[in-house]
Amino acid sequence: MRIAYVLNEAFNNIRRNGLVVLGAVLAVFVSLFLTFGTLIFGEIARVNTERWQEDVRVIGFLRTDFREVDALRAEIENWEEVDKVIYFSPTEALAEARELFKDDPRQLQIIEDEPSIIPASLRVRPVDLNEYDTIKQRLTNSPGISDVISADEAVQQIAAIRDGLRVFFWVLAVALGVAAVALIANTIHMAIYARREELEIMHLVGASNWFVRTPFLIEGVVEGVLGSGLAVATGIGLYNLARDRLADLPEFINLTIDNAFLLRWGMLMVAFGAVVGIIGSGISLAVHKYVRT
């Protein structure tokens, strides 16, 4: 009876103030959507840059006629800016090429027709990310190396974009989060004001404080959860859309992130929405005389 009554009151409030409630829900939505988007983007960036940072290599392709591979490798490994050198044999290179072009039958056909066009290579891991240029330079001048490529620019770009966007989005998300709390507080404030006569009578006849306040808390939580639920759904939806649409990105960018990550952070976002709702209605309940005895 009591629970049913309290819930009923909460949903009646929401119904009566549709437009104001919508505003609060949208504020929570925008704020948490940006937060969730930032998280997803950050995770994609982390997954990608981490792979590069662990693995990052300057690749020196070897001339097919070069024979003193072991000597060269030993020499490069002695360079002080180099951490490790891996020899990638033609067989391994071919396997990698098959993997890289598995979605591209024409390229694959070319490789299969003439496997020797895939050269062996030395893959160099620098001690420090800043040593790329030196390594590139020295590798280019080494004997037996036909061509040098590195992933440094892409990696640095990703990292820079990631850091910039992170700051921007977090500032925006925090500002909008505060706005969301304020808008929920305002919604609850209006709901309290609209029902002040009823609340006054409730106090007069001896309704307990929790009985008077709980419907407003529930209203705040419902608004927070609606907004955050929408934000998470939209975030996941857009992420999936983007992943499918951007399948043609350069192969070194990996858009796939763990479903467990999405699930974990999605649930945390919804919980956070509930907290935003509680804080918002809590502020309103704390300042409003109609809900106090």
Place this chain on the structure above:
Amino acid sequence: MIRLHNVTKVYDRDVVAVREVGLEVAKGEFVFLVGPSGSGKSTLLRLMMREERPDTGEVWVAGKHASSLPSWKVPHLRRSIGTVFQDFKLLPNKSVYENVSFALEVTGRSRHVIRNQVPQVLKLVGLSNKADRQPRQLSGGEQQRVSIARAFVNRPLILLADEPTGNLDPATSVGIMRILDRINRTGTTVVMATHDHAIVDAMRRRVVQLDEGRVIRDQRSGAYEIRVQSNVAQPAEPEELLAEVEEEIEADEPLPEESVASSSDETGKAALPDEGPALPAEELSGEGPEVAKPDEPEAQTS
């Protein structure tokens, strides 16, 4: 039932609403608080319902030390107090029935209790046939009866009424007073602030007169003004009024004899309702005498 000891209440630092008031109201008493506007009547009532705390002094209500009661315990105290106001304080978008059941719902009573109690109390105030009306479809007197029903549906120990007839014409006021009297007869203590000379003079109950926050008179079966006391003859006005009223509400018995005759009787107890026929129940709602017995078990526990 209610005890105020040396109570002072000051608003805004320098407006003294109540000054060193001591007052004791026994269980089952009917007390009028009279005095000009601003004399502190409403403040006294607000102190009793713990809407206000005194600045000094102590207030006991229904066995509880109201002046020091923590606010989370106030709801519990309020359940033993019914309150009636000049402006009725009804919810305009709820029916008569819902307005009354609201008081039970928000204090968490079961549906069963609500279905039982609400019709009973509506019968008591004579509004059984208007349970589905909205307040705006009712006259002022009927609205006040709804608000009394709401105040009484919890079977409170105490009923506090702040000028319940202030917005009503004299005839309607008498109807309201009959209901309050009846509620008083169930053992409920009634404290009523009023400006209404006619009612006070006709009812002959205890009168506490306030002036500038002080109690200047506390008299058993008193009249509104002290000079009435010295006059042997009752002023004409109330009598005329009552005659008029009786025609209108088709009451077949006048108000109790002693209300006129015992104007010099200061022993008090003699004027209490058990003595005379006073206000027969059946004329209130016209619904038969059995209505006069709202069960009162809750009212007995204190």
